[in-house]
Amino acid sequence: MDVFAALSDPTRREMLRHIADDPSTATELARLFPITRQAVSKHLAALDEAGLVERTSSGREVRYSLRSERLDDVMGWVAEVGGEWDQRLSRLKKRLG
Amino acid sequence: MDVFAALSDPTRREMLRHIADDPSTATELARLFPITRQAVSKHLAALDEAGLVERTSSGREVRYSLRSERLDDVMGWVAEVGGEWDQRLSRLKKRLG
DNA sequence: AGCACCTGCAACCCGGGAGTTGCGCATGAA
DNA sequence: TTCATGCGCAACTCCCGGGTTGCAGGTGCT
Numbered sequence: 001m002d003v004f005a006a007l008s009d010p011t012r013r014e015m016l017r018h019i020a021d022d023p024s025t026a027t028e029l030a031r032l033f034p035i036t037r038q039a040v041s042k043h044l045a046a047l048d049e050a051g052l053v054e055r056t057s058s059g060r061e062v063r064y065s066l067r068s069e070r071l072d073d074v075m076g077w078v079a080e081v082g083g084e085w086d087q088r089l090s091r092l093k094k095r096l097g
Numbered sequence: 098m099d100v101f102a103a104l105s106d107p108t109r110r111e112m113l114r115h116i117a118d119d120p121s122t123a124t125e126l127a128r129l130f131p132i133t134r135q136a137v138s139k140h141l142a143a144l145d146e147a148g149l150v151e152r153t154s155s156g157r158e159v160r161y162s163l164r165s166e167r168l169d170d171v172m173g174w175v176a177e178v179g180g181e182w183d184q185r186l187s188r189l190k191k192r193l194g
Numbered sequence: 195a196g197c198a199c200c201t202g203c204a205a206c207c208c209g210g211g212a213g214t215t216g217c218g219c220a221t222g223a224a
Numbered sequence: 225t226t227c228a229t230g231c232g233c234a235a236c237t238c239c240c241g242g243g244t245t246g247c248a249g250g251t252g253c254t
Contacts, residue, residue, distance in 0.1 A: 008105030060221040082168040157251040
């Protein structure tokens, strides 16, 4: 699955956001979301296939953390298509503090 | 349809890219892509619903052009999740020339 | 008026994505 | 060793998204 397709699902975006500042396992996420662990696992597999997360297995648990490299591709594409990014980027920079 | 879902389809991304520097009609796009005009029309409807294009009808033809506002939302989300954007943005700026 | 062209709507098919349940395996703890 | 916990795989359902064909309406040209 490519990056855009991976980000198209709202649940996946929430998961990624959560993972970003708190690396989690499938079962941990399953407690936070109103879906089954297997459903979570599928989403994580999708994110992994898209290169958006990193799997770190220790013992019997597998913890997922953010891999932000692919997000650069998204930024790049959006920037290419959008155009006039000098102002836009400065605005964004300001918005992010 | 939300923005991310609209961008999840490769055909739609190509169309948007083409529209970005050459506003087109459905039939014009149908000549460039290996799909039917109706399929193109559906894609354009999706892009329109997501707020990514602007419809300008003159006479019997409807021309679609890029609306880049929503792309800011995408950038914003990606930036929020990705983190560490001081370096990333400067790299992107350099990459865009 | 008549014809060609662009568009929109509706019905339909098909594949895949999101979610579930069920089972089996491996690992950690009592 | 026994039991609980975390994962993975497989099969199944359901629904929606991408694409098609067919038809009807509006517009422009001759």
